[in-house]
Amino acid sequence: MNLKTNHTIHSHQCHTSWDNSIAPILTVTPGESVEFDVQEASAGQLSSQSLVGDVADLDFGRINPVNGPIFIDGAKPGDALKVSILAFEPSGWGWTANIPGFGLLADQFPDPALHIWSYEKSASMPAAYGPGGRVPLKPFCGTIGVAPREAGVHSVVPPRQVGGNMDIRDLAAGTELFLPVEVEGALFSVGDTHAAQGDGEICGTAIESPMSVALRFELVHDANIPFPRFTTPGPVTRHLDAKGYDVTAGIGPDLMSAAHDAVSYMIDLLSAQHGLSAMDAYLLCSVCGDLKISEIVDVPNWVVSFYFPRIVFE
């Protein structure tokens, strides 16, 4: 990486669950920066040569490794850990899969699927999607967080108040993230880098891609924040919004059902408009379409909308 950091963490220096008894691998002083060499979420079980059959063979005990933990000197419960996301150095390849039983439409898509991506390493050009379309990229950290207060082993899959697998696609370069510290030293870890993802990550995977990421750590003492928050350095959708959006709505008394309906509707629309298979449309929606809550107050029905950027096909 061109950017010079104070420390480097290699890809093997990782763990696969949150547990505040895991010994830190590095102690940093506030103000210092660290480069992390992050594996993709399968931890090497999938490669650029993988085929769909490999999805069925995934060992879930190994997935979503995170690099760390990092002990931040002076961090105490009640502080906020400020993480400045400095830069990414993407690898140029990634994968998107439908993993049976996982994803918003798991009921409609029971079979495994795998798409391997190849992209230009600067991530400044859209990546071609074999079945059709070109997807603008924006690398970010899918999993980023600190150790929970509660003792014991906690799955790395769900995010929590301390962060973790939040899959917020705007945790990209230039963003400043604040995480609530629950244990001494914070015990920070990061992993699950993505080359692109839409809001929702609807099929359950993004463009899962190994890359290096540089982060700087600072502390805000006694901030007592309830959840993560962040500040973006500028607009968050300009890489994909130039041609506008096709939007489908789901309407009803349950936000989850409305989201399900909106996405299912978009898959039908993209399939009809562009001749994609339903599965190909589903994976594509996951990497570039956005779930928004249009209204959450007009009792008893809410509107969840799914925004698909038209630039992908224009």
Next chain:
Amino acid sequence: MNLKTNHTIHSHQCHTSWDNSIAPILTVTPGESVEFDVQEASAGQLSSQSLVGDVADLDFGRINPVNGPIFIDGAKPGDALKVSILAFEPSGWGWTANIPGFGLLADQFPDPALHIWSYEKSASMPAAYGPGGRVPLKPFCGTIGVAPREAGVHSVVPPRQVGGNMDIRDLAAGTELFLPVEVEGALFSVGDTHAAQGDGEICGTAIESPMSVALRFELVHDANIPFPRFTTPGPVTRHLDAKGYDVTAGIGPDLMSAAHDAVSYMIDLLSAQHGLSAMDAYLLCSVCGDLKISEIVDVPNWVVSFYFPRIVFE
């Protein structure tokens, strides 16, 4: 309005519930356009001179009038009604209220509140918010839909599969909306114009503002769409995204609770950063902050994020 339309509907030509037995006030041929002179959602009960006490006196039997119904010649159940949103002529004033019992944080904000807005009529300049901030505007139709198949009187408050009070802030000029037709002639109505609103409309009201809107109607026969969908002519957030966003996350197993947590967190943040009262921050968030579903797949916890555009205070 500078734009010439085939027909004009005046503000008093309205109704306050969806009911497919209401006689149409106009029949249009596909391809024709109509200008609607839309009242704000209180139907004249609030004015630019109103005070907070007037909120408590609102007669809910009169709220959210919609202009119509318009019979579209040849529309049949199973068709889609294509509505091209051509232009708005805003009035230059509007209101935002906290109505007790209504809104995402109704539990935290039991008291009425009212803010009266004055804005430049082209809506091209941000509107000053008295307690602090300047809100970029984008006029749109809060309520737009067709009559439901089911006989009888249906409240105008909730949206349905046929549209209605969807409060989708991107139903702005240039957007093409497709609505599922359930009865002969479609029986289209529109109302509840807003000068600005964030995704979610979290306090329950937007910048409620009377304005004229010009629409053109066409039919797509046998489209058989399950819900409304639309296409935007270009980017949807460029009026407010230039300075980036402050974002708060809510994380947990229920989307509604996560949305509640994210918004509540943002209100605390804005109050601390800008010296706003909690109520002022709540109303401000409703007119310019966006609720997004960041991830909906990392079982069992989802992430709902609330995006507040920093340009409001910069």
